[in-house]
Amino acid sequence: MGIARTAKIESVAKLAARIPDGASLALGGSFLHRGPFALVRELIRQQRRDLEIIKQSPGYDIDILCRAGAVRRARTGIVAMEGNFGLAPWYRRAIENGDVELEEHACATLTAGLRASAFGVPFMPCGGIHGSALAELNGWQKLPDPYGNAGETYVIPKIRPDFAIVLANEVTEQGDARVFGTSHWDRIMTRAADRVLVVAERQVATDTFRERPELTLVPHFMVEAAAVLPNAGWPGSCWPDYEVDYPAVEAYLGRDEAALADHLAAAPEAREEIAHV
């Protein structure tokens, strides 16, 4: 059922409160770019547990969630801090320790699973994969071409996240969301997930969207709720609004517990909460 054109803007804290323990979350963006990081941190403040993270190329987001012990399972293609920071250290440790279960994908196989969900079918063919040990690891099946024109093709089972959570540049009061620059895998995530939440840099007049509706990534009827918070992708980038805050990423990577606490306290949504008190 569609979600009517009611006002949908609420605080980041309320948005996070919609997500229960154990939920599977498709997170938008890639590595340090266009991630809905304010919401990710809010999940930590609300002590969410047993989350499943679905994202082709997570980094900071999955790392900080693993650091806080909020993750049960990861379904990912490539995980790194990127920049010059290399591996995502707390994620790495969580996998090595067995604290987090990993379903390792190629990025495109994860996309194929999301496409199956978006297209309403139980499986999705995906090119390549042949010779990769990921196929056996994940039990991916090869099917012959029933039309006899090609060899065997791998099919990936449907992946249906409970939530897609994306960072938009602009949102309307009704929840329409648009993104500038690349939208990574955000589009297919919003079509594959059961529920869609949006974090946006700013709210604009609905007429702004009416003037250029081609730019809308997610129409309002698919969006359950949205939060508006400038700098919500911090310490990552949100094109064209701001770039990566590398010193903040470096500070986050400090090994002592204070580094995490300081980092959480410095985040824009933490200031929002104080303002709301």
Place this chain on the structure above:
Amino acid sequence: MGIARTAKIESVAKLAARIPDGASLALGGSFLHRGPFALVRELIRQQRRDLEIIKQSPGYDIDILCRAGAVRRARTGIVAMEGNFGLAPWYRRAIENGDVELEEHACATLTAGLRASAFGVPFMPCGGIHGSALAELNGWQKLPDPYGNAGETYVIPKIRPDFAIVLANEVTEQGDARVFGTSHWDRIMTRAADRVLVVAERQVATDTFRERPELTLVPHFMVEAAAVLPNAGWPGSCWPDYEVDYPAVEAYLGRDEAALADHLAAAPEAREEIAHV
């Protein structure tokens, strides 16, 4: 191999000359809206034969091509003139007479076949279809879900048109193309076809595209050549540039041969040719 950033703008006649007899053409737009109709008519003037037309909802385009005897095969979901004009009369006659072979699709099954081509896989699952006689008619196969989560799913074989031909509002000298309003199935057609040709209402400075690259439907490296001709979608619409010219459609539907000749003579690309002499 990509097509470099050379100047790609040429006349409609030269664009049409790239298409050989017997080619399969995915035509953009839907019914009377955003069809690359100037190029369609030019194929008639150049006496092209044995074409295969691939389009979810053709109308005027397939009708005039059938009227001119240019079509061998149609792969379509729904065919009509629309508006108040009802069936496409010359298409209807060509099918009833057996002059044209029909592969009847649901629109979404044609899209599934194009997706298979675009995604580089031999077949594509498609929802629905169960109980439709189209499945048996086309020999579509049902596959069990190898993951045991769902019942049988129909898969549609790959459809790879020789050409995708779309009508854009704006094109750059290098062939980047953008569309305002709905782009119908143009995006997937350009990804599924072997070669892409663009007819555009106008050429704009490349910097215009750089300012809003999110609006680009087809990037230059995928486009082989483009023609620029205002009103190229006549007698159909091209949003937001012009609406359907219903009197012209009605005149086209005149039953005598003069109606077709007059219609072809009144077309914008006919005037272009005279100007080029």
Place this chain on the structure above:
Amino acid sequence: MSESWSPFAYIVTNLARFIRPHEVTFSGVNSSLPMLACLLARRAYDFDFTYINVAGGVDPIPSSVPISSSDPVLAEGSTAIFGNEDFYDLCTRGGMDLCFLGAAQVDGRGRTNVSAIGDWHHPKVRLPGGGGGAVMLPTAKRSVTWRTEHSRRTMVETLDFVTAAGGMHGVVTPIAVFVKQNDRLALASWHPESSLEEVRERTAFDFEAGQARPTESPTQREIEALAALDPERRFETDAAIVLRKEAV
């Protein structure tokens, strides 16, 4: 009252009555009457619903009502373009509540033929084809169709070809409204100027009619909404729908 309820208005109004609050409702190509029904519902009913259409519009505010139900003006004022791939996917994944789908013949199970009259391979009449039907009818939560002619050749016992199966939730004709009941179409109501007997006479399939009664008259708001959408009765004139032929 009933004499003012033209068969055209009867169909549009009864199609609109299938629209429910908060649902996602879709109208497609070749579908002027459902297009008008969606626009009527916006004006006449006190609830919100999502209206998406084949022109990519999502809750559009069209500046005029187009002759073609796929005209891009139907995306005017929309805050998004929700294109063909998008709305088909929405339907197949179970997110479409109500689809209006065309039909030339309907059978008692609510299946449709939009492909051919006569043998498909040697048709007497080649019809347009089912468009989205074969995919949408089995996957939308509810589908509704309409016929501007109610006769034994449109409301058939046996389809010439099964273009789409899965079962219509509702069918509206100039004289009747059918709603699915236990996987068969059942008569829900008849035009106040028609009768159960006439509907039976002009329908080739058997149907239940235990709940059936005359269709509720159009409300003032329904009448006004349609008058506002078609002030010069251009759509009504073009549609040229009659309650019954002079000589059946």
Place this chain on the structure above:
Amino acid sequence: MSESWSPFAYIVTNLARFIRPHEVTFSGVNSSLPMLACLLARRAYDFDFTYINVAGGVDPIPSSVPISSSDPVLAEGSTAIFGNEDFYDLCTRGGMDLCFLGAAQVDGRGRTNVSAIGDWHHPKVRLPGGGGGAVMLPTAKRSVTWRTEHSRRTMVETLDFVTAAGGMHGVVTPIAVFVKQNDRLALASWHPESSLEEVRERTAFDFEAGQARPTESPTQREIEALAALDPERRFETDAAIVLRKEAV
């Protein structure tokens, strides 16, 4: 001359030399050196090619060279956004000529491990994962990888895990360039300050070297292009690549 050819510049330049006229060339995440190679080729070579990247850029004109190879600045000046779904599909349908793909271990067949050191289920080191590798390596026309360390633990006889198969067309390390020959990696050339013997010593898999010779020195234009891209040697410093460890 060769002493000015740092291992950093050696890798970037030799990656760039795999780019051919008019081709579609792709660089992805975690790929600073291929990103620089693509930008170098634009400046140093007299041919046109299509450079697409993971930020959605198509022949972009970035205003600066970003630390992150997926930074959206890499789409600046682009006339289109060609996003993740689009470039993966382009690759699987056979439209990608040259892909730069990362690797932690490479074997003699050009297969890669980017998943784990040790047993996948109980890894000694959990690596990033292959990103596009398992899909792109078998479907791109040519793929090329790079290793900033050339040793028997990176150029291995047996991968700890086969993340992606299909065979690299080329591999560039601080001391060598390999190119596929009959489905095996063969040595094409070695760094002028290295030798065939050193490459053999530091490579765990067997390889042909019949055609191998010292790598052609960088041209003036290659040198100038890299200097323009990295004027303060920030990338070179960050990469911290050495020709050989002090004590191997």
